[in-house]
Amino acid sequence: MLCSVVPNEFGDCYQLALYAAKFSPLECTISDRGDERVMDWLLDPFNYEFMRQALTAGVPIGILCPIVGTYLIVQRMAMLGDVVAHAVLPGLAIANFFNVPLLTGAFVSGMFSTFVTSWIRAQSKVKVDTAMAITFSSFFSLGIALLTGLRSRLDLEELLFGDILSITPTDVWEIGVLTLCVLVGVKFFYKELLFFTFDRVGAEAVGLPVGLINFGLMAAITLTIVASIKAVGVILVVALMVSPAAAAYLLTRELHWMMAVGSGLGVLACMIGMYISYYFNTPSGPAIVLTLFSCFLLALLFSPSQGILTRGGKAPSKEDRRRSKA
Numbered sequence: 001m002l003c004s005v006v007p008n009e010f011g012d013c014y015q016l017a018l019y020a021a022k023f024s025p026l027e028c029t030i031s032d033r034g035d036e037r038v039m040d041w042l043l044d045p046f047n048y049e050f051m052r053q054a055l056t057a058g059v060p061i062g063i064l065c066p067i068v069g070t071y072l073i074v075q076r077m078a079m080l081g082d083v084v085a086h087a088v089l090p091g092l093a094i095a096n097f098f099n100v101p102l103l104t105g106a107f108v109s110g111m112f113s114t115f116v117t118s119w120i121r122a123q124s125k126v127k128v129d130t131a132m133a134i135t136f137s138s139f140f141s142l143g144i145a146l147l148t149g150l151r152s153r154l155d156l157e158e159l160l161f162g163d164i165l166s167i168t169p170t171d172v173w174e175i176g177v178l179t180l181c182v183l184v185g186v187k188f189f190y191k192e193l194l195f196f197t198f199d200r201v202g203a204e205a206v207g208l209p210v211g212l213i214n215f216g217l218m219a220a221i222t223l224t225i226v227a228s229i230k231a232v233g234v235i236l237v238v239a240l241m242v243s244p245a246a247a248a249y250l251l252t253r254e255l256h257w258m259m260a261v262g263s264g265l266g267v268l269a270c271m272i273g274m275y276i277s278y279y280f281n282t283p284s285g286p287a288i289v290l291t292l293f294s295c296f297l298l299a300l301l302f303s304p305s306q307g308i309l310t311r312g313g314k315a316p317s318k319e320d321r322r323r324s325k326a
Contacts, residue, residue, distance in 0.1 A: 058270030066262030087113030089143020
């Protein structure tokens with residue numbers, strides 16, 4: 001209407017019309033709705049108490065497991081995590097029967113399994129992997145027998161596969177305290193653990209208490225497993241320790257960076273796994289572990305220095321082979 005009254009300003013009105021069309025209310029509304037849908041998708045799980053508790057517990061577990069798993073990877077002792085994870089079952093059954101705190105029973109049983117493994121290895125010519133396999137199967141069988149024989153109230157399926165959605169605020173506090181204790185120990189004894197991990201003979205030669213350091217590392221592994229069993233169970237907990245640490249091993253060259261990247265991947269996988277579990281109605285433990293495997297597979301394929309695709313099909317360099325044998 002104004003343009004017809006003032007013809008000489010038609011050009012200005014035309015430009016104004018174009019400007020108004022560029023930022024039309026319809027376009028802004030569609031964009032806003034898209035943003036709202038994304039925010040609703042991200043925030044909807046937080047409307048439920050069980051999801052808030054599960055996501056909160058996933059953060060310390062995602063940080064702790066890869067840090068401790070780093071030492072297992074570097075020492076080529078990943079199987080030890082599986083041994084301890086399955087060895088806590090007898091302790092859980094006995095603790096439940098005598099009304100003792102489950103964490104105490106699990107810790108004692110897990111530590112005893114590491115002692116049995118070391119004892120078999122020291123007292124015979126049996127190799128460490130064989131000793132681990134014997135301890136693994138024996139403690140696991142004993143745990144199932146005790147859970148059945150003592151008529152334990154514990155849910156065997158939950159112990160085996162975990163149920164992070166049933167975590168309570170008390171469980172979150174326990175996980176947080178265990179995580180803090182282990183991380184403080186790693187921080188204060190980082191140099192000693194570093195020396196022990198890469199050169200045990202050299203550490204003993206310079207006077208470091210190798211036996212005590214090894215005991216502390218076994219205790220850290222056991223506490224980590226005890227803290228994580230509620231989330232993913234005894235069968236899958238080793239994946240939470242090993243997979244992000246192994247992915248970080250392919251992406252970094254220094255131990256502290258391996259811990260940092262592994263922790264980031266662990267937390268990310270826990271969050272993504274929980275969202276997959278929520279929206280696709282899948283078990284949370286397997287969803288987290290499969291997410292971790294996806295992270296490892298991506299690192300295996302696209303790692304800048306060791307990726308299968310990025311190195312163009314060439315064999316690993318001498319430095320990478322030497323690093324893997326260290």
